[in-house]
Amino acid sequence: MTARSAAAIASLALLSATGCTNFYEVPIETPIQAKLDVSAFRRVLVAGFISGGSDDVDANMETVRLLRSQLRSKTNLRIIEAEPLPLVQLAGEQAAKTAAAPAATPAPETPATPGALPATPPAAPAGEEAKSPTSKEGSTVRTKKDLEKFDRIFADAAFWKKLGEEYESPLIVTGTVMFTPQQTSGFVNEQREVYDQLGRRQVIPTRTYKERKGFVLEPKFVFIDGRTGATIYSETYRREVLYSSQQTTPALASYFELMDQLLPDFLGALSTQKIRGTRILLR
Amino acid sequence: MFFRALALLAAILAFAPPASADARSDSKAQVEFGIKVAQNGLWKEATYRWEKAVQLDPTYAQAWNNLAIGYEHDGRFDDADKSYQRALKLDPKSVAIRQNYDLFKEINDRTKRRRDR
Numbered sequence: 002m003t004a005r006s007a008a009a010i011a012s013l014a015l016l017s018a019t020g021c022t023n024f025y026e027v028p029i030e031t032p033i034q035a036k037l038d039v040s041a042f043r044r045v046l047v048a049g050f051i052s053g054g055s056d057d058v059d060a061n062m063e064t065v066r067l068l069r070s071q072l073r074s075k076t077n078l079r080i081i082e083a084e085p086l087p088l089v090q091l092a093g094e095q096a097a098k099t100a101a102a103p104a105a106t107p108a109p110e111t112p113a114t115p116g117a118l119p120a121t122p123p124a125a126p127a128g129e130e131a132k133s134p135t136s137k138e139g140s141t142v143r144t145k146k147d148l149e150k151f152d153r154i155f156a157d158a159a160f161w162k163k164l165g166e167e168y169e170s171p172l173i174v175t176g177t178v179m180f181t182p183q184q185t186s187g188f189v190n191e192q193r194e195v196y197d198q199l200g201r202r203q204v205i206p207t208r209t210y211k212e213r214k215g216f217v218l219e220p221k222f223v224f225i226d227g228r229t230g231a232t233i234y235s236e237t238y239r240r241e242v243l244y245s246s247q248q249t250t251p252a253l254a255s256y257f258e259l260m261d262q263l264l265p266d267f268l269g270a271l272s273t274q275k276i277r278g279t280r281i282l283l284r
Numbered sequence: 285m286f287f288r289a290l291a292l293l294a295a296i297l298a299f300a301p302p303a304s305a306d307a308r309s310d311s312k313a314q315v316e317f318g319i320k321v322a323q324n325g326l327w328k329e330a331t332y333r334w335e336k337a338v339q340l341d342p343t344y345a346q347a348w349n350n351l352a353i354g355y356e357h358d359g360r361f362d363d364a365d366k367s368y369q370r371a372l373k374l375d376p377k378s379v380a381i382r383q384n385y386d387l388f389k390e391i392n393d394r395t396k397r398r399r400d401r
Contacts, residue, residue, distance in 0.1 A: 032359040280353045281380040282319050283346035
């Protein structure tokens, strides 16, 4: 219960106590308009995500699964069930190919097998070839900097257009998901109860050194028009959770805890959301 | 004849309630009907009634409050904001109006922030 709802209940109680019957509490649903007009699309393809960070959670698979189930239950869009694209690998392979090819030679057309990258792959910056993301050590994205190498795939309209054609021009949802473990230590302000010799209770502010661990979730959702391959909208979020170092929380549980916080915002981009609350009508 | 009619008119005017009281009672009837239908989920009709109520008596703070709630329910945030502000201006000490406005503002501010991002 938030402080605000507690205050609401308290003031209602006060109004009731004073015998005032000129008010009526009513439930209301306040609609929040969608950020995007997706009326042109009847279908949505959650294509896959470039994911990285923790090895304990396959953030690509989990995000695809979660977003599909949310979109299915909370929007009118039809969900396309397709294998999530392994975007890290695809972008990495193409980046490596481009880096290997002479700069003047245009990249050859790649076969349009489902899930494979088409004609214009995103080029990796020079010098990054050695630690290609597809190589054994480089295939895992550990930091946000690693992600930057792949980011340009979202601007590759030809790639997304081709993918869109395969699925009858849906709205495409893709992006990046970083789910990283974090550990912090330092002094934390706490209130400590102490009792003096006379048994009187006192609360003393203390600073305690604490070690805490948890996770940071940083997804970037990119919405692409499957008819043109152009990015319609993108949004980045950051949520983190910290537990005491003694507590053992599975990474997947933390992932869902953090995603739960983001889902209303994600869904709010595509469909009208309703916020439930109460208001007081007066006579 | 003329004097008799004049006397009758004077009597009517003397015993008739003031015009503002009429407006308030008519407005109150609209507000009460609006509350009843809103409680049954008929928010469009309720909003229409409260719009009528504030037309009849623009100084009726409670009617403005209800109208603001009606607009809020309809997603008309700008209109709701103006109506709440009007209600608060007319009755700045009302805890209920203040509370409704605070709850509305929280949602409205969040929506604005999202739109600006």
